[in-house]
Amino acid sequence: MVLRLAAAREQAAAGVDYSPRFGARCPWCGARVKVYATQPWEGPVRVRYHRCYRQGCALAQMNVSVKSIEVDPVAEAGG
């Protein structure tokens, strides 16, 4: 359990995938996480920061922010 939580925290810090349709999901509980900061596009990549608010979620309880990474495939191909 502790190891799994450490892995979820690591993933939250390193960045999870962002879907324009479904947003980002909490690496611990799988709930959709709310955006609180959106960075400008940097090339094909855009970074957002989220928080999980699901009751009982360990990351929500610890106020761990979840980073997400969106990659635009068109920008990536065209430059």
Ligand SMILES: [Zn+2]
């Ligand atoms: Zn969560």
